[in-house]
Amino acid sequence: MTTVDPNFTEDAAQEARRARLFTRINAADKWFQVLGLAWITPIAKAAAGDNPAAQVKEIWRLLAVPLLAIAGFLLLWGTLAPKVQTSLGAVPGPAQVWTEAVNLHQDAQAKAASKAKFDAQVAQLNERRIEQGKDPVQRAYTGAPTYYQQIWTSIQTVFFGFLIATVVAVPLGIAAGLSPIANAALNPLIQIFKPVSPLAWLPIVTMIVSALAASNDGLLPKSFVISAITVTLCSLWPTLINTALGVSSIDKDLVNVSKVLKMNTYTKITKLVLPSALPLIFTGLRLSLGVGWMVLIAAEMLAQNPGLGKFVWDEFQNGSSSSLAKIMVAVLTIGIIGFLLDRVMYALQSLFTFTNNR
Secondary structure, eight states, rough: OOOOOOHHHHHHHHHHHHHHHHHHHHHHHHHHHHTOOTTTTHHHHHHSOOOOOHHHHHHIIIIIIHHHHHHHHHHHHHHGGGGOEEEEEEOOOOHHHHHHHHHHHHHHHHHHHHHHHHHHHOOOOOOOOHTTOOOOOOOOOOOOOOHHHHHHHHHHHHHHHHHHHHHHHHHHHHHHHHHHHHHHHHHHHHHTTTOOOOHHHHHHHHHHHHOOSSSSSSSSSSOOOOHHHHHHHHHHHHHHHHHHHHHSOOOHHHEEEEHHTOOHHHIIIIIHHHHHHHHHHHHHHHHHHHHHHHHHHHHHHHHTTTHHHHHHHHHHOOOOTTHHHHHHHHHHHHHHHHHHHHHHHHHHHHHOOOOOOO
């Protein structure tokens, strides 16, 4: 009769647990990549005992080097900023910018409390009027929007314009990729309008929207529509071009199979074309969203439409001692939001496609 070494059994169980742990870490790594937190994976692997020396190198590359680069940038910024004098005073360093960011947060909290107090007073007034048999009054809070409200306005606008651009660009890109005639028809229009600046589109869009909507009583404010359409006109081209490229690059054998199976156009597009072209389509969508975000800030500045762009322009016009620091807070906010928007699109790309494109 043979006996099983208990130490062998325990070692096998430990190896099995380690294997399951590494499987979970590798599965989570996909989402760490999406969130820009890829450095968590080597830390987790090192803690689990997976070749610590190799994982330390990865931690150095993915975490230490970026942190050192950021620290070097902040040090250079803090050293050189006070030496540059502008009409608004010296360029603010990181400490002054952080102080203004805190001030903007506190100002947003104060405005939110003021609005809540106003709404409570209106509610009490209406209760008394109803008790007296009178109709309630409708009074809107007219205070200035908070910094966070302006951020949210810009995000809503860019997504609305981006959605319109996607609805227009993807079908046109599919048509251009499937049909040489459609491609020949669209190509000159793409080449002419793709380089046009948003600053050129904005006056045209403003006049057309103002002519079609004489008042501001519609479902969407005119300023919102103007900014969104400007975003659409400037951001649809990357999606259109990449969609056409992805569709035209489909394996010819797959196209021949669709002919053999006598697929109709709808089935061919949904079952064959879109799944094959999705990686390039999502690449175009990511580029379009980035372009749209940059275009939006410029459009809001020029047209004085609500949002981050208007905030930057108002602070520039204000000319106070803190204006430059507030503008730099807005610049950093714009950059961080742009990064997060790209991560959102990359997350969707990871859900629907098999690609390592980051």
